[in-house]
Amino acid sequence: MSPDFSTFRLGSGADSVYESLISAHQGLSEADSARLNARLVLILLNALGDENAAQHVIAAARQNLQNLDNKPA
Amino acid sequence: MPRYAYKSYPYTKPPEMTGGKVSDAPVVIVGAGPVGLAAAIDLAQHGIASVVLDDNDVVSVGSRAICWAKRTLEIFDRLGVGERMVEKGVTWKVGRLFHGDREVYAFDLLPEPGHKNPAFINLQQYYVEEYLVDRCADFPDLIDLRWKNRVIAVRQSGNTVVTFVDTSDGTYTIEAAYLLACDGAKSSVREMLGLEFAGRVFEERFLITDVEMKADFPSERWFWFEPQFHNGQSALLHKQPDDIYRIDLQLGWNADPEEERKPENVIPRIRAIVGDREFEIDWVSVYTFQCRRLERFVHDRVIFAGDSAHVVSPFGARGGNGGIQDTDNLCWKLAMVLKGQANQRLIETYDEERTVGADENILNSTRATRFMTPADGAERLFRDETLALAETMPFARRLINSGRLSLPCSLAGMSLAIPDSENVPGGLVPGAPCVDAPVLGNGKPAWLLDRLGGAFLQMTVSQDTITLANVAPDGSLGEMRSLACDTNNTAANRYAPDTPVTYLVRPDQHIAARSNAATQQWRIIAMQHILGGAA
Numbered sequence: 001m002s003p004d005f006s007t008f009r010l011g012s013g014a015d016s017v018y019e020s021l022i023s024a025h026q027g028l029s030e031a032d033s034a035r036l037n038a039r040l041v042l043i044l045l046n047a048l049g050d051e052n053a054a055q056h057v058i059a060a061a062r063q064n065l066q067n068l069d070n071k072p073a
Numbered sequence: 074m075p076r077y078a079y080k081s082y083p084y085t086k087p088p089e090m091t092g093g094k095v096s097d098a099p100v101v102i103v104g105a106g107p108v109g110l111a112a113a114i115d116l117a118q119h120g121i122a123s124v125v126l127d128d129n130d131v132v133s134v135g136s137r138a139i140c141w142a143k144r145t146l147e148i149f150d151r152l153g154v155g156e157r158m159v160e161k162g163v164t165w166k167v168g169r170l171f172h173g174d175r176e177v178y179a180f181d182l183l184p185e186p187g188h189k190n191p192a193f194i195n196l197q198q199y200y201v202e203e204y205l206v207d208r209c210a211d212f213p214d215l216i217d218l219r220w221k222n223r224v225i226a227v228r229q230s231g232n233t234v235v236t237f238v239d240t241s242d243g244t245y246t247i248e249a250a251y252l253l254a255c256d257g258a259k260s261s262v263r264e265m266l267g268l269e270f271a272g273r274v275f276e277e278r279f280l281i282t283d284v285e286m287k288a289d290f291p292s293e294r295w296f297w298f299e300p301q302f303h304n305g306q307s308a309l310l311h312k313q314p315d316d317i318y319r320i321d322l323q324l325g326w327n328a329d330p331e332e333e334r335k336p337e338n339v340i341p342r343i344r345a346i347v348g349d350r351e352f353e354i355d356w357v358s359v360y361t362f363q364c365r366r367l368e369r370f371v372h373d374r375v376i377f378a379g380d381s382a383h384v385v386s387p388f389g390a391r392g393g394n395g396g397i398q399d400t401d402n403l404c405w406k407l408a409m410v411l412k413g414q415a416n417q418r419l420i421e422t423y424d425e426e427r428t429v430g431a432d433e434n435i436l437n438s439t440r441a442t443r444f445m446t447p448a449d450g451a452e453r454l455f456r457d458e459t460l461a462l463a464e465t466m467p468f469a470r471r472l473i474n475s476g477r478l479s480l481p482c483s484l485a486g487m488s489l490a491i492p493d494s495e496n497v498p499g500g501l502v503p504g505a506p507c508v509d510a511p512v513l514g515n516g517k518p519a520w521l522l523d524r525l526g527g528a529f530l531q532m533t534v535s536q537d538t539i540t541l542a543n544v545a546p547d548g549s550l551g552e553m554r555s556l557a558c559d560t561n562n563t564a565a566n567r568y569a570p571d572t573p574v575t576y577l578v579r580p581d582q583h584i585a586a587r588s589n590a591a592t593q594q595w596r597i598i599a600m601q602h603i604l605g606g607a608a
């Protein structure tokens with residue numbers, strides 16, 4: 001059984017979290033913006049605290065990109 | 074169906090200039106838009122006379138606001154115009170989101186039955202204003218509506234405001250105790266007082282158009298991100314009465330508003346959405362949206378309400394809806410102060426409660442507008458990836474923001490909301506707006522909110538019965554009346570799920586206090602707290 005990562009869990013705080021996320025990038029260079037994202041992912045993976053879950057989210061994120069790459073032109 | 078036929082309302086030479094009886098109305102209202110008109114009616118229902126001055130003589134040119142939220146309709150019901158609006162309007166509650174040509178998400182804004190009013194109606198602003206003008210005519214002794222009367226100066230001194238008014242016959246002045254500045258986003262009263270209107274402009278242009286056509290699009294809100302028919306931007310389609318459709322198209326900051334407004338440029342854009350149908354352009358405009366507000370809405374005896382006090386981008390339908398909540402909040406307070414029943418400080422709580430409401434509207438509108446018009450770089454990346462993830466991962470659909478539509482404002486935690494003194498089980502918290510429910514009055518189906526009236530009220534809800542009595546300023550109770558819950562006990566489930574709860578309800582249908590052991594003393598203390606302006 002793969003863990004469920006597709007259910008919405010942020011509730012009424014979702015818009016606020018999203019806003020903080022994009023605001024955190026404001027004023028950063030492209031490179032620093034990418035660094036921020038990398039740090040965020042590492043911190044979140046640790047917060048997840050579960051190898052199995054971590055493997056699944058990585059695959060889920062990658063999966064989506066593959067789908068886009070394979071899309072017929 | 075003929076297009077909306079604008080009629081011009083007649084100008085009459087003001088009595089101040091003909092040697093007739095000059096106005097002794099305690100309130101001057103500047104602006105006969107939805108907010109100024111609603112204020113005049115609300116005050117009249119409280120027995121307060123007003124003079125309404127408008128520099129124009131027709132209702133809103135172009136439909137502008139179309140989405141009127143449930144809470145606004147409840148307020149319009151209290152003002153005696155809600156049913157006419159719902160009857161004419163297009164009722165809807167489902168919103169659909171598309172990315173490209175695929176539907177990603179549909180949401181239901183009123184998933185629960187047992188409410189008189191729908192989640193939303195779409196009704197052109199000109200109808201809303203027309204119906205409000207008609208309703209004003211029901212109060213010939215209390216509402217003096219003056220068209221083509223332009224306010225050119227305002228002077229406050231002591232307990233009066235002197236308003237200088239320009240007409241085709243020359244200039245005159247009126248004195249009043251209060252002036253309500255309901256003169257819209259470009260408020261001249263705001264300018265006269267030299268007040269800052271702080272906020273931000275979104276560097277984006279939108280083509281907003283009303284199109285007349287026969288089509289069978291459902292009564293839903295359709296929003297596209299990156300539709301194929303509109304080159305990667307966003308688009309909105311909404312149905313209005315009279316076979317009119319609202320279409321919003323994002324154009325980008327570099328678009329030339331003059332060029333974009335030209336029919337030869339508008340028509341192909343619409344054609345791309347609606348296909349081969351016959352259509353006619355009813356109204357078209359190019360907007361840049363802003364979110365701004367005054368720091369304070371109350372400036373001694375000049376009080377701002379509606380767009381003069383705050384503006385938001387329209388994604389979320391919070392402009393007009395927010396403005397109507399302003400007057401709903403203000404008018405009973407002003408009336409009680411003018412009647413000597415409340416301390417003038419009560420008006421300060423309008424400032425407290427509605428600046429919070431405005432901030433909520435600005436926050437939500439800003440977020441939606443940012444999502445629609447992301448800045449280049451990380452902001453756009455996250456926006457685009459949210460849309461991409463939404464294809465396969467449902468959580469991301471909920472992050473898509475095409476406008477979080479106007480919801481009633483809760484006043485919980487603010488100074489007029491009286492904290493529970495005992496542990497009251499369940500129901501609505503002080504500050505919350507009353508929730509509607511089907512009830513029986515004399516055995517006949519009715520709606521709870523219709524039965525509340527516009528005065529302070531004590532309402533006790535138990536498993537099958539609701540008893541109501543007006544509460545006088547001194548806390549004494551008027552005549553008891555009772556309603557029965559419907560067979561599902563809807564009202565009891567919403568207000569008193571466990572044991573009976575007694576509520577003190579404000580004239581604007583917000584809960585002021587609640588108790589499960591209401592006494593005369595409880596009412597007296599609560600009324601003193603409120604009418605003293607919570608000082």
Ligand SMILES: Cc1cc2nc3c(=O)[nH]c(=O)nc-3n(C[C@H](O)[C@H](O)[C@H](O)COP(=O)(O)OP(=O)(O)OC[C@H]3O[C@@H](n4cnc5c(N)ncnc54)[C@H](O)[C@@H]3O)c2cc1C
Nearest residue numbers: 104106107108128138139140224256257379380392393394
């Ligand atoms: C494209 C668009 C779409 C919108 N959609 C929605 C929506 O779906 N839902 C929603 O809730 N809101 C919406 N809004 C916002 C809504 O139109 C406004 O919030 C609403 O009109 C505000 O009402 P008002 O009475 O405060 O001001 P206004 O409607 O602007 O009225 C102000 C009045 O004051 C008069 N006036 C101005 N200066 C003077 C003066 N010096 N003397 C005398 N009279 C004066 C004007 O002539 C006018 O009649 C939309 C707005 C736009 C532009």
